[in-house]
Amino acid sequence: MPDSLPLLTVVLEEPGPLDRESATFRRLLAARLRYESQLRIVHFEETLTTKAIAALCDSLESKYVVFMRATQQLSPSYLATMLDYLEPRNIYLAEPVVYAGAIPKNVSATKIEDAYCYARDTDIYGVVFNTGRLALALEAIGDVDRSALYLSYRLYWSIGAVKPLSIGFSVATDTKAAIGLSVESDVERLVPLIATASKELRIYLVRYLALFLRGLRAEKATQVSLNHLRDVVRSFRLVELVRFVEPLQPFEAAWIRWLGGPGPEARPFKQLTGGDSYLLFSEGEQESGDDLLLYRLTCGGDVLTIRKSYRPHDNRPGFGRAGTYDFYSRPIGPQSTMLFFDRPMQADDNAEHLYEYFTRKHPEYTQAYFALNPKSPDWPRLMDKGFKLLPIFTTDFYEKFLISDLVVSSQIYNVRYRGKSFANSRFVYLQHGIQLNDMTDWVLSKYYDVFVATGELEADYMSALAPNETLNSGLPRYEVLAREKSSPTHLLFMPTWRFNLHQVSAESFSKSEYCRAINELITDPLLLNHLRETGRVLEVKLHPNVEKRAGHFKFSEHVIQSELGYREAITSAEMVFTDYSSAVLDAAFIETPIAYYHWDAADFFREQPYEARVDYSYDGLGPVFHKHSDLVSHIVQEDYLRSNQLFAKRRETFFRGVDPANINASIVERMLSL
Structure with missing residues (x-):
């Protein structure tokens, strides 16, 4: 054994047997053999928590520590570059460029901008901490959840900006974006309320808060109080950054605006033809009345009630304001531009079947397009069928979207262009599958004017969440x-x-x-x-x-x-x-x-x-x-x-309520009435 202390310890979190054939483990092992005096590898056989990390800091002899999971990925030069960087320096923090998916070949070409900051995972993994500095910080911030430790460490040491090294690390998952995160049951605060002027940190914080709120909708209870959540929003001025949250997490965006107050408890959510839908946030176990009760959540000693209501257009803040365009102002008619699409690379789903029916029955609608990637194997097939094809997600597609009066799709994508989105324009969601599982949190996060259901069982479930939008017609492909x-x-x-x-x-x-x-x-x-x-x-x-x-x-x-x-x-x-x-x-x-x-x-x-x-x-x-x-x-x-x-x-x-011979006709009747 060498006499000198190691420079870096890799703590590999892997509950249960270690996958010794994984690319990450083999890469770590190769580096361990090459940098024997500088590198240690510790297999941690439980899920890392803040308390576990504090105990590790007390036992590690290395100057620096990095936490990894065996399923995560690191670029081939990750450890070599990191060790070369660390050896001549005395730093608080070193980090790679962090990805959710595959690591690109040219990591240095990644633009470290606002969009990157918002998408970046802010957990502890892949980032090199100064072990001593982390131990000292934990004495003050050791009550936060592990998932907030990176943010809290940077706040504690006033590390406002970090320039990532030209190496990549991937957390190899995008699940948080969909399901949010849940913190440990005894956690009472998300982060320390230490002021920062760093926009980078504040963007990280607004994403972290949005993920926490998304997870809270599923968990239904937390020890974190409403007052602390308000303090986080106001201390870091997160309402100013809620635009980053809104495209993919509009429910949480409305929630953050309410926490930032003052303001009305009712927050506009989705513009509709006959009125608008609102989310209503209030403390205490409020009676729903005519409103739909969506959630009753426990936040520390507080109760938060979230409801949904439908209100006239003129209740909406800024309604009729000069300089804004109402995408509902033009009624649907033969002159309307319409967009239909399934997946970008695959048709043969509900949108294709409805498009074929619609253009056959209503040839007077000459500006109905079917959007698809030209490289899709379905492109030539649909071309032969006479579909008016439009390359999806191109400039032409977005220009057509801007002037369209209706979008019809079996998928929900975050389509936004020049102020237009599904939040303020007509969208018919045909679904790809059927809501057999409890998708409440997902359903409530999406914008749609019509949600096509199949049968009484699903329609009853959806009507409790979106009664004005639910149509029990059946899926077009069923016909x-x-x-x-x-x-x-x-x-x-x-x-x-x-x-x-x-x-x-x-x-x-x-x-x-x-x-x-x-x-x-x-x-x-x-x-x-x-x-x-x-x-x-x-x-x-x-x-x-x-x-x-x-x-x-x-x-x-x-x-x-x-x-x-x-x-x-x-x-x-x-x-x-x-x-x-x-x-x-x-x-x-x-x-x-x-x-x-x-x-x-x-x-x-x-x-x-x-x-x-x-x-x-x-x-x-x-x-x-x-x-x-x-x-x-x-x-x-x-x-x-x-x-x-x-x-x-x-x-x-x-399947009660679905007429196999009139599925498409029912949907077309509803969509033309929007």
């Missing part, structure tokens, strides 16, 4: 599916994705329970033998977020990755099964047998941005299996071919 159902040619497996695996390394993905369970099923000898003997093929339709991982699955002659479009795959299926995807309801709608395979029922919702709303065992439209052997038996014995009155009755109840 096509009912019309085009063909003779069965294959079995179809449609697994959904796992939110927590979206950005993990290839090594971690290959070792995940998700990958193992799917491979165990599709390589089952009994299943493969049955497929061979009966001449059947099992097509596996991977979720678009998983297609890039297709090489990890063990396909074979009779179990193949499906290249069919959704419509063709489902209409020609003999039986369709999934884990949790609502896509199988397309099959159930046309009376094709379905089934569920819940191999991870105990853990699935733990790291997802939603919770179960439907009990599949009692409300599912097909049987639920937890062991792959039981599912295989169901297939091999062809149980799915036998009629089942229970599932037939559930299907009828689920």
